[in-house]
Amino acid sequence: MSTMALSESAPRRESARWVILADRVIGHLVEVPAALLVVAELVVLFAGVLARYVFNAPLIWSDELASILFLWLAMLGSVVALRRNEHMRMTALVVRAKPSTRAFLDVLAMAVPLAFLALMILPGLEFAQDEGFITTPALEISGAWAAAAFPVGATLMLLVALLRLATVGSLRMVAAGIGAIVAIGAVFYAAQPLLHHLGNINLLVFFVGLVGAMVLAGVPIAFAFGLATYGYLTLTTTVPDQVLVGRMDEGMSQLILLAVPLFVILGLLMEMTGIARALVGFLVSLLGHVRGGLSYVLIGAMYLVSGISGSKAADMAAIAPVLFPEMKERGAAPGELLALLAATGAQTETIPPSLVLITIGSVTGVSIAALFTGGLLPGLVLGLMLCGVMRWRLRGKPSDATHRRASWAQIGRTFLVALPGLLLPFVIRYAVISGATTATEVSTIGVVYTVLVGLLVYRRFDWRRLMPMLVETAALSGAILIIIGAATGMSWALTQSGFSHALATAMASMPGGKASFLAVSILAFVVLGSVLEGIPAVVLFGPLLFPIARSVGINEVHYAIVVVLAMGVGLFSPPFGVGYYSACAVSRIKPDLGLKPIMGYMVALVFGLVVIAAVPWISTGFLS
Incomplete structure (x- = not known):
């Protein structure tokens, strides 16, 4: 035998x-x-x-x-x-x-x-x-x-x-x-x-x-x-x-989508050159001593990093390995860490240069520069909502006595170390607004800037990691772009069938005007975000729904921000949200541990989303 x-x-x-x-x-x-x-x-x-x-x-x-x-x-x-x-x-x-x-x-x-x-x-x-x-x-x-x-x-x-x-x-x-x-x-x-x-x-x-x-x-x-x-x-x-x-x-x-691979490699370079660690170090010096201070650092760090990398997976991968070991040492529960990481992923979906915002601009014709400007304040509003939940949960708990308040000299030193990273979002934004680059080309400015900072300032650049990073960039970009290609084909088929006209007629004739259209859109994109993720959902339904939003008098930038945030809530909500499982993979924490802690954060995000939808100025107030 x-x-x-x-x-x-x-x-x-x-x-x-x-x-x-x-x-x-x-x-x-x-x-x-x-x-x-x-x-x-x-x-x-x-x-x-x-x-x-x-x-x-x-x-x-x-x-x-x-x-x-x-x-x-x-x-x-x-x-x-x-x-x-x-x-x-x-x-x-x-x-x-x-x-x-x-x-x-x-x-x-x-x-x-x-x-x-x-x-x-x-x-x-x-x-x-x-x-x-x-x-x-x-x-x-x-x-x-x-x-x-x-x-x-x-x-x-x-x-x-x-x-x-x-x-x-x-x-x-x-x-x-x-x-x-x-x-x-x-x-x-x-x-x-x-x-x-x-x-x-x-x-x-x-x-x-x-x-x-x-x-x-x-x-x-x-x-x-x-x-x-x-x-x-x-x-x-x-x-x-x-x-x-x-x-x-x-x-x-579409040439505008070239920003996808270039911002992905930018995020990887940021982690490799030490920019991410320097940003986190500065935030820790400011808040590390307060009750739950590192949780606030996580929220702030995700906000800053999202303004650099453009890739949500890269954002979480840059922050979690730096902060989580220290947070666990201070007694944070693994499920709480997972829940907060996933919630900040949803919170920062509109922070430029968001790949979803770039995709919306490419398929709907909305100005990407305007989307970048409009996405900053809504992300901050949702961040404050998460901080409110965190403060409520930490009520009655003592402050962290094991870490003293950093002196002004220490804060100054960490600020100087982090300054190149803090300047990067402003460099990117200035390059677009000044007309020096297009929204596609600006990522190259960020890449060159990051390489120079790594070589000349931090003196940290591992050439052996460059080839794996380039291959990883190609793989992630290919996975995103083929979805966009397939979704474009599906969107064309839906349009040719007359579906878009029927949908436009039905939604435009809904009672309640702007308010009802926004409410239905939020519900629809929360569901779509949990099943399809942001990019394919935008490619499929953006060309159909944005003309309707215009016809009922909704500002395109405002509608885009609301849609992206609604998809973010769906994307990072268990049990179906794919982003939630990405956070599990990055943090190496079992999904079931975060199910209960994340509910409070999701309620806060939904409340913040309603506020942003009801107050268009939050998305459009800084548009020229």
Whole structure:
């Protein structure tokens, strides 16, 4: 019996070795170019800033080249994210399933992307071929150079998905997962005559039923959007498949979204160069001695760091490892730490340069500079609400006698150490307002500033960490951008179906005018934020709802701030909020420990959101 077992396991071990080898080969082939593309984007955009602002000789080709490279970065970054299993997915129900069910859902989570990618490679090649007849205006090269990124990236992701399926489950489980997808596809295909008679009810079937089922099953959000949109267009319309590729390409290649990877690398550099630690040290010197002082430091530090990194995951990762050990030593409960970290994540969603604000600007046409200005005071208002809850919870407790009040000399020293970091948000804001850079280019100013501070001021720059940081930037950017691409395709399908007109008519005719529209929007985006996260929800519904807000007389910046904060509340609210589980991962604290403590913070955030919605001046008072 043992001999038979050995003979059966040997082929498996050999197969596993080949899978691991192939995975490593693809990793090297993709990660290095993706990292170099991040560097290339920085160089191209910063060169454009220098040429225009310093030498008064604009590079007319810089934006065009950056846009082409950006699409390749988005697709290769998506490959890296899939290989690392870092595509955004909702796993709140998956982790509660029985082990056998969870294993099947993990297989399904990889089989669905495999199906979508297999269906999209041929349309992607046809789209690239069609784009080959177009010549770019500045570089005068074929449009196929940019369009080829989609089929190349899709093919590489297909290979990665196949390798992942070979490792996530047994052969029987993989066969069951693929068989389930084929069976469901066959049922939809057979029902095609019926679907043609359903009209807009198909929107519920595909974009509510099918998307909802896939998202709850833990399928990566981008591929759930993509497969549902493909099914809707193929089975209920006569629209060619290449159109979906074109819409995804358009969504991912918007130049304004270049701020996504550049602000992500900025956040990582800020942590690596010691800027984050210096900021926290200054706040500790101010408040470390008071009752619950480090909790106030956490709220203030998240506010400051959010104004630098633009990435919520980077914000939490920069602050929690610095503060949590000291807070635990002072007796803070792990659940309380987790709850406060998640609550500050929601509180700081509008602090510039928020990626969600950048996305809103890109899909709705609202001024990003105005959004950046409008987002500062609402974040401060919510911060004060959280401080009020913290003060109420700490009533009656003694102050921290183990840490004396810092002297003015100590506060001055920590202030001087933190000054480069404190200046960074102002440098970023001044660069945009003065016209020296666009909202996209300003991130390059922040990156260059941070590198110089690390090298010349703090003298802390670990060159060995640079390559992993660039790869991490590409992966996170790819995971975000492919969601934007898929959501753009879905949004286009919803618009073409007449859904947007029907929604506009229904919401514009609601009794109560502005107040009722804002109330319904808050409720809707709290739900959307908990399921879809901010970026895909904005891309899907921003183009539909912002024109309605304008028609009922709501200021666009005010509406954007309210929407983003509502999504933030949903995103960081358990049990479904994905952001809450990100906070769990960063803090290494079990999710159930924070469920009770976070309720008070969420009530405060909702109350603050109502105040901000009722008082537009909080969002618009400082707009010029």
